[in-house]
Amino acid sequence: MCQCRTTQNYFVRSAEKHFSYTGDDASFLEEHRQELQDLGVSEEEVLKDLRRQRQERLKAPEESLQRVQRIQNEYTPLRPEVYKLDELSYLQDGFRQLVAEMRKPGAKVISGAKERKILEEVRPGIWTFPVFTEAFCDQLECELRNFHDSGLPRTAPNTMNRFGIIMSELGFCEHLLDPLVFEYVNVVATRLLPAFCECLDSYRAFTVLYEAERDGDKELAMHYDNAEVTLNINIGGTWDGGNVVYYGLATSAEGPPMEATLRRGWGVLHAGLELHRATPISQGRRHNLILWCRSSGVRNDLCPMCFKQPIVVPTNRYYHEGFTVPPCDQSSSISRDMSTDDLYD
Ligand SMILES: O=C(O)CCC(=O)C(=O)O
Ligand SMILES: [Fe+2]
Numbered sequence: 084m085c086q087c088r089t090t091q092n093y094f095v096r097s098a099e100k101h102f103s104y105t106g107d108d109a110s111f112l113e114e115h116r117q118e119l120q121d122l123g124v125s126e127e128e129v130l131k132d133l134r135r136q137r138q139e140r141l142k143a144p145e146e147s148l149q150r151v152q153r154i155q156n157e158y159t160p161l162r163p164e165v166y167k168l169d170e171l172s173y174l175q176d177g178f179r180q181l182v183a184e185m186r187k188p189g190a191k192v193i194s195g196a197k198e199r200k201i202l203e204e205v206r207p208g209i210w211t212f213p214v215f216t217e218a219f220c221d222q223l224e225c226e227l228r229n230f231h232d233s234g235l236p237r238t239a240p241n242t243m244n245r246f247g248i249i250m251s252e253l254g255f256c257e258h259l260l261d262p263l264v265f266e267y268v269n270v271v272a273t274r275l276l277p278a279f280c281e282c283l284d285s286y287r288a289f290t291v292l293y294e295a296e297r298d299g300d301k302e303l304a305m306h307y308d309n310a311e312v313t314l315n316i317n318i319g320g321t322w323d324g325g326n327v328v329y330y331g332l333a334t335s336a337e338g339p340p341m342e343a344t345l346r347r348g349w350g351v352l353h354a355g356l357e358l359h360r361a362t363p364i365s366q367g368r369r370h371n372l373i374l375w376c377r378s379s380g381v382r383n384d385l386c387p388m389c390f391k392q393p394i395v396v397p398t399n400r401y402y403h404e405g406f407t408v409p410p411c412d413q414s415s416s417i418s419r420d421m422s423t424d425d426l427y428d
Pocket of ligand 1: 241244291303308315327359361371373
């Protein structure tokens with residue numbers, strides 16, 4: 084991972100804002116005292132939150148490994164078949180056609196797909212298309228609910244969503260998501276967003292779940308993703324409000340904002356650099372699968388989170404961020420799993 088993961092992009096809920104934090108309280112306060120006062124939030128509360136989050140990030144790779152081991156030993160899948168991609172019954176015809184077409188050269192492929200309504204360009208750089216069948220969404224939701232009800236440990240998929248599941252920890256990668264990303268999404272992403280990705284060679288997959296009732300996540304603050312390209316697929320729910328709004332690239336945000344509403348099984352593909360947020364859900368639930376797709380050819384030169392040459396710190400396969408250059412600083416290795424073979428990340 085890039086060292087910036089332990090120093091930047093901390094989301095502090097009480098301030099509704101992201102901060103950088105190196106573990107040095109004094110210099111943090113020096114920089115932000117006035118801002119915190121203006122926001123009307125307590126310095127001590129914010130620091131407490133930052134210290135906790137920093138510790139969590141430092142321990143995260145090791146804890147992920149421990150969860151994986153427990154899940155492997157103790158969890159019995161309800162729908163074992165959902166862990167293996169069955170192209171004909173899990174992927175919509177439109178998606179398989181789109182990918183088949185996009186393997187062919189020629190500019191007409193994109194306009195042809197638009198005409199056949201299997202591809203929509205919502206705004207330049209934001210595309211939607213069908214991905215999963217209803218049958219697959221049903222099975223996946225059923226399996227994820229079963230895992231949730233098992234009470235086995237899980238963790239928040241990112242700094243802002245408390246609910247949802249990290250797909251690699253359950254074993255969804257090898258036979259389901261690896262082929263989906265490397266054989267299908269890769270074809271579409273390199274064709275539709277060539278300025279942002281080369282070959283997709285790794286990804287982080289997780290679900291997000293918003294629920295108006297109960298203690299669910301309600302919204303998601305503005306951010307960009309740790310990804311070259313993101314595919315966000317709705318896998319279930321009916322809801323009001325709570326859609327994702329896109330604001331343009333973090334490097335050159337230019338309006339107007341654009342809201343995307345997805346049908347079940349449909350995905351929206353956008354650059355990771357696209358600023359976006361989920362507005363508050365007012366009714367029902369929304370359940371999405373997010374694929375943060377990575378392209379080492381791009382990120383090895385520029386970490387998408389700190390916009391600098393990455394300072395690569397070795398970690399384990401559940402926390403790598405898709406870099407393939409050698410570690411910059413061996414001494415800062417974070418909970419490295421010596422038994423895995425991915426030395427670089
Ligand atoms: O709410 C959504 O569908 C978007 C989630 C998202 O942007 C993220 O997890 O990075
Ligand atoms: Fe996002």
